[in-house]
Amino acid sequence: MIFRKTSAQFQFIWRFFRKYKALLWVGIVTLFFIDVLEVFPPLILGWTIDALTERSTPDVFLHYALIYVAVLTFQAVGRYIWRMTLVKASLLTGRDLREEIVAKIFRLPIAQLQRERAGDLVSLSTNDTEAVRMVLSGGVIVLTDAIFYFITIPVAMFWLSPKLTLLTFLPLPLIPYLVFKCEGLIRFWFEKVQENFSQMSAHAQESLAGHKLIQAFVAEEERAGQFKDLGEDYLRKSLKLARIQGFLGPSLDFVMSLSLIMLVWFVYPMIFDGALSVGVFVAFQRFVQKLIWPMEAVGLAVGFYQRSKASSGRLIKLLEQPDENEVLNLHTANESLPTKGSIEVVSQHDRSKESSNPVAIRINHLTFRYPGRHQPAIDDISFELPAGKRLAILGEIGSGKSTLLALLLKFHPVHRGQIFIADKDIVDWQTHELRNIISYVPQDVFLFKDLVSENISLSESEKSVEEAKLVKAATRARIHSEIVKMDEGYSTVLQERGSNLSGGQRQRMGIARALVKNAPLLLVDDSLSAVDYETEAAIVQEFDRFRGQTTELFVSHRVSLALRSDLVIYMHAGRISELGSPAELYKNRGRFYNLCVRQGMSPEVGSDDEVTLV
Known part of the structure; x- marks a missing residue:
């Protein structure tokens, strides 16, 4: 009974x-x-x-x-x-x-x-x-x-x-x-x-x-x-x-x-x-x-x-409760999908076998609303970013910049035909397969109560990563010199959420983590906001040294990074307000120009990259 x-x-x-x-x-x-x-x-x-x-x-x-x-x-x-x-x-x-x-x-x-x-x-x-x-x-x-x-x-x-x-x-x-x-x-x-x-x-x-x-x-x-x-x-x-x-x-x-x-x-x-x-x-x-x-x-x-x-x-x-993949496929349940097994699921162990070439991104009339909200966070935006180019996304708070990166990471479902990465519809990408080719630095970098080395090598499935690889990534992120000054260096145990580090140190630790992964696509969500201009310039110079090897998307409120980009998008109320090279947008004297004036910066040279507005 x-x-x-x-x-x-x-x-x-x-x-x-x-x-x-x-x-x-x-x-x-x-x-x-x-x-x-x-x-x-x-x-x-x-x-x-x-x-x-x-x-x-x-x-x-x-x-x-x-x-x-x-x-x-x-x-x-x-x-x-x-x-x-x-x-x-x-x-x-x-x-x-x-x-x-x-x-x-x-x-x-x-x-x-x-x-x-x-x-x-x-x-x-x-x-x-x-x-x-x-x-x-x-x-x-x-x-x-x-x-x-x-x-x-x-x-x-x-x-x-x-x-x-x-x-x-x-x-x-x-x-x-x-x-x-x-x-x-x-x-x-x-x-x-x-x-x-x-x-x-x-x-x-x-x-x-x-x-x-x-x-x-x-x-x-x-x-x-x-x-x-x-x-x-x-x-x-x-x-x-x-x-x-x-x-x-x-x-x-x-x-x-x-x-x-x-x-x-x-x-x-x-x-x-x-x-x-x-x-x-x-x-x-x-x-x-x-x-x-x-x-x-x-x-x-x-x-x-x-x-x-x-x-x-x-x-x-x-x-x-439905799994993430089930929710992501909900919007495409009635659309033609590839047959089962046609897409290979790539584990972290197999990432080294993938092509390390940068990937192109194409956004086609993308609109997205958060559940329960009437106003769209992304409202009918379209653009293309060739492989190996750098895109800077600027705009006011709440204009949809971070939401766009979240959609590229497949954190939320979208309809077929709206986002293409490496000439493949994002709907056809397996979630883990897609995220394995992306290095991501969020706004609020989360650090675990663990060794510095383990925090930086988070994306690696192996128990340990070569020290030279960690040092190289930390050096490019301008955090190596501060790590070696810690009591145990890379073996130092961080406090919960990295509370014994400054905001800038946590952000640079997150950048080093993304560089260790060394994926074809890099997404950085306003992760240089807590560092000074001198350190930011040094980090960007490191990225410039490897220009063309990775497709880069930077969300930022600083025009210094945008001026060193191939393409700039200025977003306003979920829509693309301005799109073009830094020199082109500066000449148009729109929102991007006003931001440059407020921050006292201007482009030195123009750029005519292969960027098209769809």
Whole structure:
């Protein structure tokens, strides 16, 4: 009744557990063997007491003692076996579940990850997976043990005295009623507790990530008060859940205690009349006490199952979300796609086999809106960028510059025929294949709490990268001289998010990371904003040394970089306001000219590159 194969939750749980069904069956069979042996200690005790009253010889007591020791020995070995099998299966299943949940999180679309709270995802991959694992460990074990107790103990009791067995079982119909009343409440309040835990995790994560801002605005007390309110709400709901769970176990104990009271009341005269021996009474009393555990086990199993049912529902909801590739292909579901297998998926190991030649980009009447927004972020833009050329994209904040780079990275779906990279429609590119030919430096460079070398070599699948390759990339990014001054050089462990580095150092670390990848297409999203003009000029000069080997797209608010580009696009309200070489746009005296004047710069020479406006 508790576990039904027809339920989605049970099918979800069993999908992970069946991989280790061999361990499961060994553990269950061993557990049954132990529960069969549980019948003998009360019987041996009863026989011993009757032997005492009959003044039997010492050999009889020795015989019973040896049997008792043998039973306990076999039980000890059996308990070790089922713990090593069932608990091991549970831990392995929990590992598999966590790996699948984390892998699913990484496959979610970028847009959905941005909408999700980090605390919810942390709770799903920790608390919820642990709740499901516990039903495979504690839940299965205690329920199986309870079932076997109900199979073996009543049989032994009926063998001793059918009349007393029926008398003892009179209060038992109360048990299903109590279990039914409590299981729904346990599931309801556990869902509330998990939701509240997610809110606490999200609040803590946001507070830790923004601790500098909180301190700068002296908002520590306000944030601490908000967390305190969440914590008190969590405590209130947890206590409510604990009261319900705490009520179920003692209630079942009370029912079994009623059976024991009835047993004593009716057996007392039978012993004095000689209709029942003291040994049988003691054995029967021990059997009734042993039935208290399966009653508690039923309550524990219900609690484990209801918690796992709530958590598995949340996990199933996550796993049913479409993957990034499914979302990206949604817009082209009714369009002609290449046959399966016609596009080779390129792993990081195979990147070295790819052509390192720069790639051309063509944008054809591209329009894009973020979900839930009426105003397009990109509004009917078109241009071509030949392979090996440099494009600088300028414009006001919110004009669509970063969105364009996100679309080139296939972070959001577009329609067929709007973006072409290397003469292939972006819809036909496999996501990993496309991103393997792109080096990307985001606006906010993220650094892990890891070695400097590991942060720079993030794009490499090998465990280690040649030091010369790291030094070359760091030197081109003008960060090498500052790395070698650190305590351990490239082996220095950065603090979380690289908080022990300046904003300019983090940006240059991100540029070095992109240079190590050395992909045919380089996308840089305003990642020189935190460096001074002298350092920026030195970095751009390094890029100029390898001009033509990589197709480059730079988003920037500084015209110094744009003046060294082959093509400049000035965006305004999601549209291309101006497009051409730096000299051409400067002569037109439009928005680009005004920006140059404000920053006190102008092109020294013109440029007539192969750039066409479609």
